[in-house]
Amino acid sequence: MTAEPTASAPAAATRPRNRKQLIVEAAGAVFSARGYHAASMEEIAAGVGITAAALYRHFPNKYALFAECAELMVDGLVAALDEVPSDAALADVLRPLIQVTVAHRASGGVYRWEARYLNREDRRRLGATFARLVGRVTEAVKREYQLPNEDLRAAAALGGIGSITMHHTAIAQRRLEELLLAAALRVVATDLAPGAVPAAAHDVEMPAQPVPRTRRAEILAAAIPLFARDGFATVTNGQIAEAVGLAPSALYRHYPGKVDILVAACLQAAALLAQAVDQNLQDVTDPHAAVVALAATYVAYSFEYTALTSIAEAEIPGLPAELKQPLILAQHEHIAVWEQQLRSARPDLDPRQARVLIHAGFGVVVEAGRRLRWQDAPEHRDAVTALVVSALGLA
Known part of the structure; x- marks a missing residue:
């Protein structure tokens, strides 16, 4: 056979x-x-x-x-x-x-x-x-473009382009490429001269830095810079405990595990950003001014809370689904505020186009901030805000 x-x-x-x-x-x-x-x-x-x-x-x-x-x-x-x-x-x-x-x-x-x-x-x-x-x-x-700071403009434009890797907005490829190209070209042509940023950008205020008043808050405050510098998975409970002056076993009286400290850091980041947005949009009625205020708020938040921002962006994807859900919900709520104001200021955009540009603005902040080594100064905040506003098509 x-x-x-x-x-x-x-x-x-x-x-x-x-x-x-x-x-x-x-x-x-x-x-x-x-x-x-x-x-x-x-x-x-x-x-x-x-x-x-x-x-x-x-x-x-x-x-x-x-x-x-x-x-x-x-x-x-x-x-x-x-x-x-x-x-x-x-x-x-x-x-x-x-x-x-x-x-x-x-x-x-x-x-x-x-x-x-x-x-x-x-x-x-x-x-x-x-x-x-x-x-x-x-x-x-x-x-x-015969303009100064060409390296900052180039990095910011690449940040806007690279932003597409950080979200899942579904949009036709040709349409997406055209949106990103137009945004990048606007970014490199941005006027960064003093006074070029709309006045609405200068009125933003940030929530005060949280003051750790409990042992739990002290642990969180010590863990945040360690997570930001070395990555969550690399940092040990022993390092966190040493930074607070505790024995490693004492951490468990305040947090069930290291991942719970990470979640608390991400929730703190989301709460601070939401508080800043509510505070700075409270009396703004013009959509264009609202978008500028949103951009300036996000830039100020990124410079002031650099460690928190980097942790939230980098570590949320690796969290278990049940711990990640409230953080994703907070992100969606934040994007919804941007989308409402941007589409009011630019009625030519549909929801998907608006979301692509909003994320491009976030990408501009990341790469421009890195290029400036996150050195917090009024002129740096103004320059990055102007770049974001240009990426959104509102300059």
């Missing part, structure tokens, strides 16, 4: 030649959605349709895979720019960057927030590659 062919024969014949690339793309999406420490090799393997053992034939460990994911988008952006003539118009420089970013939308968060988990050498190499990218855009900005 002749044996029938086994089911594995066709599978072997159709094994994809680009499996390693498929693994990196799938891993990037998992790392972006769940964070480096929460992601598992088994989950990544399942996303590609292979076993964990097969995955280890391509990458010896999770870190090696993570490092390649972190470099994927930045290397792709540089490769795209290498195809553009050195004297190309700014729009022709930005367009391929936008196309690559949109193509890798699901995995872009790896570079944005998770790169701090790279070792020093890998982080240095990635930073040098990104600096080359910013330098190329800066040259095009300088060539096209």
Whole structure:
């Protein structure tokens, strides 16, 4: 009796030649959605349709895979720019960057927030590659606009483009690319001269820094800078306890676990931002002025509470679903306030377009703030606010 062919024969014949690339793309999406420490090799393997053992034939460990994911988008952006003539118009420089970013939308968060988990050498190499990218855009900005602070404008424009990796608004690709290009071009053309920012931006007030008056509050205040500097997964209970002058076991009298401290930090960030928005929109009736006030409030909040902001943005995806839900709800409520005011000021925008631009504004704040090393000064807040307002199309 002749044996029938086994089911594995066709599978072997159709094994994809680009499996390693498929693994990196799938891993990037998992790392972006769940964070480096929460992601598992088994989950990544399942996303590609292979076993964990097969995955280890391509990458010896999770870190090696993570490092390649972190470099994927930045290397792709540089490769795209290498195809553009050195004297190309700014729009022709930005367009391929936008196309690559949109193509890798699901995995872009790896570079944005998770790169701090790279070792020093890998982080240095990635930073040098990104600096080359910013330098190329800066040259095009300088060539096209004879304006100061061209490096800040270039970084801010790239932040607006990169924002698409941080949210899931569904929108047609061509429409999305056009929105991001128009926003980026407005950003680099922003007038950053003193007095260019509307008066509404100067009237914002921020809630006072929380003063820790209980042991629980002291623990939270000590944990926040540690989480921001080293990442939640890296910080130990012992480090937190030492910062407060407690034995590690004493932490459990105030928080059931380290993740509960993280959730408390994220809730504090959401509450402070909501309080600041309510406070600064209270007497504003004009939609345009309201959007400017929102932009100035978010910028002031980002400069004043940099550690809290970075924790909330970077660590929420890795939280368990039941702990993440109230934080996501707070984020949605915040975006809804922006959307209502922006669409009143710009009736030409539909809800999806408005949300894309709002997130672009947030991305501008992140990269412009980093470029300014988060040095809090009135002129820095004014400049970043002006860049955000331009990204939104209200300058």
